[in-house]
Amino acid sequence: MTRPIAQARIVRVAGMCDQWGVDLTAGCEHRCGYCHFHRYQSMALRHEAGGADVAPALALDELLRRDEYPPALYLSPFTDPLAPAARGNLEALLRRVLPRNVSVGISTKGVVPRRVFRLLAEYPEQVLLFVGLTNLDDARNRAVEPGCAPARARLANLMLAREYGLPARFVRLDPVLPGVDDSPERLASVLDAIAGAGAVQVSAAYLFLTSGVNRARLGGAPYLPAAASYCTEACPIDGGTVYSVPLERKRATYEWLNAECTRRGLTFGTCGCKDLRLAGSSFPTSCSYPHLAECSAAGHKESAFRSLPMAGP
Numbered sequence: 302m303t304r305p306i307a308q309a310r311i312v313r314v315a316g317m318c319d320q321w322g323v324d325l326t327a328g329c330e331h332r333c334g335y336c337h338f339h340r341y342q343s344m345a346l347r348h349e350a351g352g353a354d355v356a357p358a359l360a361l362d363e364l365l366r367r368d369e370y371p372p373a374l375y376l377s378p379f380t381d382p383l384a385p386a387a388r389g390n391l392e393a394l395l396r397r398v399l400p401r402n403v404s405v406g407i408s409t410k411g412v413v414p415r416r417v418f419r420l421l422a423e424y425p426e427q428v429l430l431f432v433g434l435t436n437l438d439d440a441r442n443r444a445v446e447p448g449c450a451p452a453r454a455r456l457a458n459l460m461l462a463r464e465y466g467l468p469a470r471f472v473r474l475d476p477v478l479p480g481v482d483d484s485p486e487r488l489a490s491v492l493d494a495i496a497g498a499g500a501v502q503v504s505a506a507y508l509f510l511t512s513g514v515n516r517a518r519l520g521g522a523p524y525l526p527a528a529a530s531y532c533t534e535a536c537p538i539d540g541g542t543v544y545s546v547p548l549e550r551k552r553a554t555y556e557w558l559n560a561e562c563t564r565r566g567l568t569f570g571t572c573g574c575k576d577l578r579l580a581g582s583s584f585p586t587s588c589s590y591p592h593l594a595e596c597s598a599a600g601h602k603e604s605a606f607r608s609l610p611m612a613g614p
């Protein structure tokens with residue numbers, strides 16, 4: 302068990318469309334094997350040492366006492382805001398910022414409780430819900446994303462979002478594990494399920510390897526070594542080079558997804574920052590908010606807040 306919480310501070314995240322974001326815990330309990338923030342999670346929660354948390358407890362109070370907030374907050378850049386230890390802080394933050402006209406992008410592979418939906422339902426136009434779900438196979442999900450909710454619970458998030466009148470119901474297939482998730486049959490079953498559950502938009506991005514998320518680290522978990530073996534090609538991303546599937550395979554999958562999403566009444570996009578070679582493709586390549594024609598729109602909206610005194614990072 303991890304101790305409820307940890308940290309809450311507003312950070313501006315250059316690698317995520319330069320958005321403002323808030324992490325509500327010092328590490329993420331979900332312990333996804335492919336997580337690019339794994340080092341940080343491990344330092345904070347000592348996953349490798351049985352999960353005991355080592356981060357200092359910080360109060361949410363300072364954040365909640367602020368007079369001003371950015372017009373949009375991403376929840377959360379490096380953690381899941383609906384991991385069990387984060388939920389209480391999330392509710393407190395939502396109660397504070399939603400009445401102040403702040404938009405929130407909530408990205409989760411956890412369970413959104415009804416009482417959170419009731420809060421969100423009072424401000425439906427300010428809410429973007431991103432549900433992470435790449436594969437309906439719970440054996441795969443338990444092995445790769447051991448702390449996350451089962452697929453049916455993530456689908457229930459979408460159904461409840463529709464029931465509570467939230468229009469922005471998005472699904473992230475991220476990361477897509479090559480050789481594990483990307484057969485047409487597997488992807489079609491996910492698209493069918495999420496379309497039926499009320500999703501309106503899909504974004505997808507293939508697994509990529511970095512110096513931290515590398516073959517050696519992924520070697521201990523089921524599914525991940527097989528997926529990593531397909532990541533053979535150097536790939537330029539925003540800020541460096543990673544290894545991912547060959548461009549031809551990536552393009553073919555994203556083009557297929559684009560067509561299959563359209564057939565189901567869904568829109569599709571991928572994060573262009575995760576492969577700069579995809580610019581100009583037949584599918585949209587805007588970033589964390591692919592519903593925006595240009596992700597820089599969010600940056601313009603937020604620019605007035607650059608000079609606000611923020612705690613951290």
Ligand code: SF4
Nearest residue numbers: 329331332333336380
């Ligand atoms: S839910 Fe997100 S932040 Fe948490 S461990 Fe998984 S990938 Fe990392």
